[in-house]
Structure formats: structure tokens, C-alpha cells
Amino acid sequence: MSLQPPNAERQIWMFTQMVRIRTFEERVKRTFIDHPGVIRGHTHLADGAEASIVGSLSHFREGDAALATYRCHGYPLALGSDPKAMMAEIYGRADGLCKGLGGSMHLTDVKRGFLGTSGIVGAGIPHAAGAAWSAQIRRKGNVVLSFFGDGASKQGAFHETLNIASLWKLPVVFVMENNGYNVVTTTAQEDASAAAGEPLAVKAKAHAMPGVTVDGTDPLAVYQTVGEAIERARAGQGPTLVESKVYRLSAHGNIIAPPGVPLHYPEHEAITVFGKREEYEAALRGDPVPRFRGALVQNGILTAAKADEISSRVASEMQEAVTFALNSPFPKVESALKYNFA
Amino acid sequence: MSLQPPNAERQIWMFTQMVRIRTFEERVKRTFIDHPGVIRGHTHLADGAEASIVGSLSHFREGDAALATYRCHGYPLALGSDPKAMMAEIYGRADGLCKGLGGSMHLTDVKRGFLGTSGIVGAGIPHAAGAAWSAQIRRKGNVVLSFFGDGASKQGAFHETLNIASLWKLPVVFVMENNGYNVVTTTAQEDASAAAGEPLAVKAKAHAMPGVTVDGTDPLAVYQTVGEAIERARAGQGPTLVESKVYRLSAHGNIIAPPGVPLHYPEHEAITVFGKREEYEAALRGDPVPRFRGALVQNGILTAAKADEISSRVASEMQEAVTFALNSPFPKVESALKYNFA
């Protein structure tokens, strides 16, 4: 299968979405300093994975669906969710996307095809396959995207689901965002394939499924690879495992700090735990957002001025999101008892 | 690695064990007709898998361990357990191997290295890896054998365990007895690899582990293949997945019959469900027990007379087991409350 690369307009759209995700995450992160106590629990950022997220979701059509994990702020932004409602959710407010009931780990926007996010590692993978069963029997050529981390491929749910999806030729694409870490454990410390120097895409071989590895920091490469997998799925040829290699630019999360310790974002575990500052700095040099900007400017798709304009438009958008969220009231306490049952 | 084939004496021992397993299972099966009601619950026979069991366990040494599933009558026989105590267990009697508390699905004989059997598909696979961790750190060159079915490779526990075993180079050999069926489902109906015409040993590729397929009806082939895997494991080179292809010669079990319906063994599901009598008859023609007997006689390792003598000795042994078990008393009811805690 061969796929046309995205046209200039689409590439600018992709760049814009990447900037929006990055800026949103920066504002989430800054909240821990600017407004301590406003974000509770555990928050996981998508910075570093923007190219992978946007490259994948560029192919999204009406009726398609995406499901993800607790690290879920990026997808709905690319799918068109309102950052105001997203930030309000992360701040636990009444105007939140999920009415303040779900929080950072459980962003959901059904109207935009973002069906659900599980905080339990691996648990969301079969949910995506189930949604794909629905797409399969409705025969509208829809596809489902399942996003999860490298660590999740060590859960039984991953293998059980890949087997069934392959056997039933479900229209689903499994996008494994391999950021090289499960919290403070490197892939080589927990994965036999990685320890043997093999890509994690090799796991597809256990399930008679194509497995491919792509540079997840290059939005056009992801566009191509995930796009081909999506075409295959829409055509009824079954699922693909895409290993998208990214690097997370923040720590795993805002520290699993017990009450009393203020929540915050320390540096990446490569530095704080393993003392490998060079590894982190190399990743920073490959930061997908400035890199894509550079490429677009170099290719004449975007002028530097236009790029700056996008960035500053996004900056205002996200400032508005923060302001909106801070001003949104807390939900009424009675609403805590709603929505357990349909 | 290359392994000497077993000498004549050892081959005769192997043949004898195969006959013992077959005869034991025939007596279990006959109990449903001769003594209805004496065996309760669900019973699963090993007939057809004798060559695989005995070929694998021929390498067993002091300090080694084996773990298996509900289909567990064959292993302890080959390891030296007393068939009287085994039959008494299956009949729920006080002299049973497990004092009548476990029954057919849970035969255990710790003194002989047969550590435990789980009735939950896939659940016993990590137990074997755990025992192998113990062997690894005790450094006596011991190995653990994990026996399970083809269907079990569809449980997450299988993949999770293979990954860890490979990563940690645990001294364990995973012997998958692929009998082509999970109850009434064929492997091609439930496994993406099988549906694609690939052997199930391919699943090892997801875990940087060697995966080999062997004819499980040929005891010498199993001896060789599992033997090499065991040598590897003892040498600290890690686990192997051995797919041992067998055919079960009885139905999955004695029918999951609700109370009121007498328990019995109908014919194999290939016949009763799929109407494929030829498939079953071909398997019968390849029956490992007469085939190995034929080979031994042909090679001059055994005379027909000596083979008959073995069979009739075994027949008496198993008749004694039945008689013993029938005469063994039921356990005292108070013993039902013992052994919940150590």
C-alpha cells in the first residue's frame, strides 16, 4: 500500500496540533508551580509524543474511535476537544469534560470519538478491539486506534487481544508508544525482546500480525506508517502493531507523593535515577516540535513568522483554558452520586 | 547441543511408563462404567500424550520439579508415584495421594517433585517459573518442567511468564502439549498463528526465546528435543518453548454433565461435534503406545513376549490400584476442615 504524504495545509494543521499539545502540557505542568493543590492525584504528560499522536490521528474519520491510557491529554486535543473543558477536568471543576468525576487520567470525549481511557496498564487494549468489532459488523470502513505504552505489552491483556484481533481481522491499529521506560524501569530491564536487542514490534510475530517500528518523533513517518496500517484495517485485512519510538520529555508523572509532599514534576528518571543526562539531552535535541517546525520552514511550507504566529495563537488559547478552568466552580457534591448507573 | 539417545534399558523403561499411563487411564475410564458414581466432577485423561510425558520426564533428576494442569494423571506415574494412592485420590478416598481433598484435577506428589496442578487454564505456568527461580538461586543445576495445553497459550499468564523467564534466564522448559483442541474448539479457530498455518512454537519469538516443535507421539524425538532444552536450562542459558504435537485419544473430559446426567466418556469431539471420523482414525493409527512397542520389537530391544509380559504386569498393577482404591474408606468428615492453613 502506498499513501500520499499530507499536503502543505495538512502539514500545517499537524504542526499546529503538535504545538497545542505541547503548550497544553506545559500549562498543566506549570499549574503545579503557579497554583499548587489545584491538580490532585497522578498526572501524566504527553510531551515528546506529539508527533506520534498527531501523525496517527491525522487519518481519523467520522465514526472512527480512539482509546488510550492515563497518559491521555494529547489525543482529544488533536481530535478537536475543547482545551477549556479538558483543563477544567484536570482541575476537578464542574465544567470539566467529565464533570470533574474522572480527572487527568480519564479524559473522554465520546462526541469526538475518544471513547475511554483506563488507568490500569494494558486494560484498555481489549476495549479498542471491542469497539473494532462494532466497526467490523457495521461495515462502514471505520477503524479504531488503540494507544498504549511499551510497558503495557508486558500485560497478558496485550497478547490476548492481539491474538483475537488478528484471528478475527478486526479493524484496529495498535499504536505502542515506546518511550523506553515504564516509570523508572527501562525496556531492557523488563522486556526479553528489548534485552536481546530486538524491537518490540517483534511481539506481533506471536499473533500472525504485521509489526512495524517507526520513528515516533517524525510526524510524517508516523503519518505514513500508521496510515498504511489504517488502510489495511479499513480494507478488512486486519490489525497491525505499530511500535512508535518516542521519548517522554518530562518525568513519568508528578511523583507518586504521599499526602504532605507537594506534587511536582522533577526531571526525567534518566537523570534523577540513572544519572544519564546525555541520554536525556540527546532526546531533547531530537524534540519533535521544534524539529518539525524547522523542517516546515526549511521546506517553505511555513515561514518563521507564520510559525511564531501559530505558537502565539496557541499560547493564548491555552492561557484561556487555564483561566477558564481556574474560574470554573467545583461540582455540587450531590453530583458525586450520579452516573454510577445508566 | 547434542544428546545421546537413551540406551536399551532406558527405552524399555520408557515403554513401560507409557504402558502404565495408558493402562491407568483405561482403568479410570472404565470406572465410569464399572463403578458409576465413584468418580465425581471433571476428569481429564492423558491417553495419546504418553510419549510426550515420558520422553520429557526421562531427564528428571533429584531436585528437579514438574508442574501441570488438571490433565495430570500421567506425570506422577512416570515420576514414581504410587498408582494405588493416585486411584484412591480420584475415587475421593482417605488413602488418596491428597487425602481425597484434591481429586483427579489436582494430583500432587511433592516427594517426587510433582509440585502442583492448577485447574485454571494457564495459571500454573508462572508457578513453574517461580520454582525455577528457586532452582536458579540454589545453583544445583536443577530444572523445572511446565506442562500445559495449546489452549493455555491464549491466556495472558503464558506470555507474561515467558517474557520474565527469558529475561531472567530461568531454568525452566515450557512443554506445550498441542493436541489441536481446547475442548471443542480447534487451534485454528482460536489461535491466529494456527489460523495462519504457523506452528504455535512461533509464540516464543515474542520473548526472545527458542521455540521448537516436536512430534509428541514419538518418545525418542521428545527425549531429544526436551532433553536439549533441559541441558540448556541447566547450563544457565534460559528457557525454551517446546511445542509437542499430540492427539488426545479420548474426549476432553467425562462430559461437563449437570447433576442427574450420568458422567461418562463419549467419543472424541472430532467425531461427535465435527463429524471428522477420519481425523480421529488417523490419530489412532499413530497411537504412540503400540507404535513405540512396534519400534522396540523391530529394533530388537524388546521381544514381543517381553512386551506382553510388561503389559500384563502393568495390567495387574492397575487392577490392584482399582481394588485398593475401591476398598479405601472415605476420609473422616472432620478432615474437610484441615489443611486450609499451614
Next chain:
Amino acid sequence: MAKMPYVAAIDAGIHQEMRRDPDVLYFGQNLATTENHEFVAAYGADRVRVTPISETAEIGIAIGAAMAGLRPVVELYMAEFMLVAMDQVVNEAPRFRYMSGGQVKVPLVLKAGYGFTCGWAGQHTGSLTALFMGVPGLKVVIPSTAADAKGLMATAIRDDNPVVYLHHYMLTLEQGEVPDGEYLVPFGKAEVRRAGGDVTVVATGWMVPRALAAAEMLAKEGISAEVIDPRTVAPLDLETILKSVDKTGRVVLVDQATRHASVTAMIAADIAEHRFKALKAPVVQVTAADTTIPYSEPLEAHVIPDEARIVAAVRAVLM
């Protein structure tokens, strides 16, 4: 009305809903492996499928399909098999509606047999109902008659929430009158199986016929027992139970589970809190002995509640 076994009534309930609603799916292990399979023949392979032995994926797939608008019924065979997928049952299916602020619904039915106390030994004989009953967002159904088996299954399929449907293995072939045509039994409405004024006996599943048999024996002694079958334990119709306690002042609760894993403890605690004044005697539970279930027949019989133990408990609360 037609006489049929409990197991056929369950199927009748599934058929009723599959005929009516093309969004209902039915799948699980070891079903529909040939084209002659009753459900595959009737509804096709889009909606009826055999799965591998992968409970986590099976239930997870049901959740995803439900979120995408379908109504899956998952055949699990034995309640214990849900344990390998317990996260999907108690921490995924019942959470999504809530965590999304009401955006999604997750209508699905997890159909599983339980209580295989006829020699299935340690790992297949559990009565796990209490593991599910306290999970917000989950409904839990335990039919004890053929009619309820049909009507509660149909209601479970139409319900917009995840439902654990637990049918008792020892009732599989019990015959009962089952209403023809569309039949639904509401959730959260206990059934008074036998009216009585001296003592309230609450039981579920296989314990219902045992409680009724005990009531029969007690009737001969002039003791009139009211036997209540909650039918669904989430939602639990506490009202009907409490009303009976108001009348009798005495309660015996029967559960096949062990004491600290029982549904009866939940009900006993509710009664102790809400009917202190009405009670004339201790709230007594008759539960399984605190042990893994043994294989051997006399031992198994020894640890499971029977008529004699129920009768003895009733006599005790009447003293």
C-alpha cells in the same frame, strides 16, 4: 407457559433478546464452533463467536463493544474464570460511565455458572457473589427458577449497565414453568417463595430449594417460615426483606459461600442496622464451613449448608 429446564430458560431469554435487537452479541469459549450451532445458525457469525481462552480480552472486548453501542453477552461458564479478568469486571466495566461523567454506557452481561459442588473440588466450586455485589455500577443477578432464569436474562440484556448473571450449576436441569413470549423480570424485586409468619428465611440460588425444603419440614412441626429469594443482590430489595422481618422478628440467612465471603453477611448487617427494634432473636447465618471445598463426596456434603442445618438454625432463633 411451557415446562423446561433452567438451562433452556436461560437460552430462551437470550434468544428473546437476540431476535428483538440486532445489537445483542453472544460469545465465549467453546460455543459456536460449527455452523450448526443454534445461535450461530440463527444470528450469524457477526454476532455469535467462539473465543480463545482469554477471559481478560473477552470481557474487555465486551466492554469496548458496549461503549461502541452493542450489547454483548459473554459466556464465561464458571464464575471462577472471571477471576483472571477481575479488573475488567470490577474496575473497568462499572467505572467508565462514572469517570466519563455519564458520556458512555456499558451494557453487557457476564453469564457464569457457579457452585459446582458435585466433585469439582477446590478451584471450581466457589460462590463468589459477594465479590461483585458491592461494586458501584455493577448489577448482580442470581436466578433460582427457570422462569426467573429467562426473565432476568432478558432484563439483564436490556439493562444499560454491566450485569453479572450467575446461574447455579446444580439447578441446570431443574424443570420449571416458563412464560411464553416476551418475558421480563424486574431487577431489585425480591420474590416471596413461600409465605410464613414465624421466621424469615432469605436464600439465593441453590439454597432457595434447600430453604423451601427446610420450610416444608418445619411446617410439619407447626413452624411457618417465609422464604425470600432476592433474585438480584445488586440492586437488593431490602424493603421486602425488612417488611418480612417486621412481621416475624426472626431471621435465618442461607448462603453457599463461606461466612466472611457471603451475601448473607451484607443482608444481616443491613437488618441489624435497620430493624433492631423488630428483632426478637439473633440474626443467624447458615453458610458454608470456612474451607476450600473438598473433592470427596461426604466431605463436600459436610461443608455445604443443607436442609438439616437450616432447620436447626430456624429452631434456634425460635427458642
Next chain:
Amino acid sequence: MAKMPYVAAIDAGIHQEMRRDPDVLYFGQNLATTENHEFVAAYGADRVRVTPISETAEIGIAIGAAMAGLRPVVELYMAEFMLVAMDQVVNEAPRFRYMSGGQVKVPLVLKAGYGFTCGWAGQHTGSLTALFMGVPGLKVVIPSTAADAKGLMATAIRDDNPVVYLHHYMLTLEQGEVPDGEYLVPFGKAEVRRAGGDVTVVATGWMVPRALAAAEMLAKEGISAEVIDPRTVAPLDLETILKSVDKTGRVVLVDQATRHASVTAMIAADIAEHRFKALKAPVVQVTAADTTIPYSEPLEAHVIPDEARIVAAVRAVLM
């Protein structure tokens, strides 16, 4: 005696036993990933290992290692993560000794935090104790103080049975006096945290300090509450609780779990059966509201039992 936080006391308990017994293993996710890790440095990589995110294999491996003679402690972090491996916890580990007729023992400790009610929302905040407490063959421990955290961990490691050790997240940094040197706290012995004569309050985990705070407030009104912390719920020291009820005749039971998933219902049912005569008022439970835990702070606070609700319940049973 040394003052240290609860979390350090847990570690002290593990150290005590690992130093003493070379068969003790400690492993789990995201620990021991560098050679500087405290436990790896002390006991080596044979005995201390990081695992992948594979709870089923992790707990299953612990079971196998235990059957082969070792004493594994599995670090699970959050009780909910056991749900993906629930079969190993409730239908494997506690069954093998029984089913083998006493041939094997399965000594292992499943260490897990619970009750992350500080914004961890729907899937990480559960109080799952009741799921484990009724399983024959399993022991269940809930330390509420630093001293108990150490002593109960040591006892759990020495116990020859599988033990679920549940430490409360909200207590992580609570300081307490912890005995130096070898220290063991027996299982099955409740602790009377505060003596009193008017009412018996039973609470576990984080609910213990809340119950004590409530008792403090009640004392100002002249109400004397006895606060009992069972410390282990399997085995459960019912005797100490019943003795207190004999004295007070009034009971309030506090649980962070939802009502029909609570430990308190089990205890309430036992009291209702065994102390009918002694009771002067209904047995009242203070439990979480019947809901998945919301993320937003005021909502979360609204659904979890607090001092005010405990105080109100005590006042109610004294009326």
C-alpha cells in the same frame, strides 16, 4: 524505640526478615532498577528483582517460589493491580496446601497500598479488603500505625500461608514510635486503641485515626468511645470486639469501602448473631457512599467517612 514514618517501618519489617532468613525474596515493579537500590545493595540480585508490569506472572511466580521453599514478598503498589491477577490471589495461592492434602505450603506476602483518596479518582482509590477476607487459606493484614506496619510485616513474612498486606496510602508519612530490633506483632489480636465504656467503635487503616479523632470530639461531650483496630481481618479477633460490645452494648463500625463491599458488614453480621442480647442499639455502619470515587476534591471528601459522620453515628446509637 525510634520515631519513623509508617512507610519506613514497613521497610524495616522487610529488612528485619531478609537479614534473618536468606529464603526471603523481595520483588515487584519499579524497584531495584539500579545497584544502589537499598534492598538490592543489601541482599543482592538473586533475592531482589524488578519485574515487568505482569501481576499475574509476578504473583504466580511468588506462588511457585513459595512451593519450592522460598518466602517471596511481592511489591504490588496498589491493591487494584491485584485485580488483574485475582485468580492467583484467591484461587491459586490459598488453594494448593488444601488441595494437596497438606503436602505444600505457600508462604508469601502480597504488599499493596490502598485507599488513594487524594485525587486518584475512579480506578486507584478502592478499599478492596473485603474481597480477600473471606477466602479460606488467605490471611489479611491492615496496619494502621508505624509499629504495627513493621511488626505485622515481619509476622506476615514468617507466616507459612499467603498473606495480603494492605497499607494505607494516606498513612504513608504518619510518624510513630517503632520498637528497635526484632519486632513481631501477632495475627488475630485486635488492639484497643482507646478504652471507653459507652460505645464500641471498630475501624481499620486510615479510618482508625479518624475514629480516634471522633472519639476525642465525643469525649468533650462526655461520651466515652472504645476504639478497636482489628489489625488483621483474617484471622479476625472477634473476641476482643464482642467483649467490648458486652461492656458497651452499642457499636459503630467504620469502613472506607462502600457498604456492600465492606469489612464492617462482616463484623456487624457476626455481632448481630453473637451478641443479640448485649445490644442496646442498632449496629450502625459508617461506610463510603455507594459510588465510584470522584476525582474532584469536594466530591471525594463528600463520599468518604469522616469524623463528623462517625460522631453523628455514635450520637445516633446513644439515643
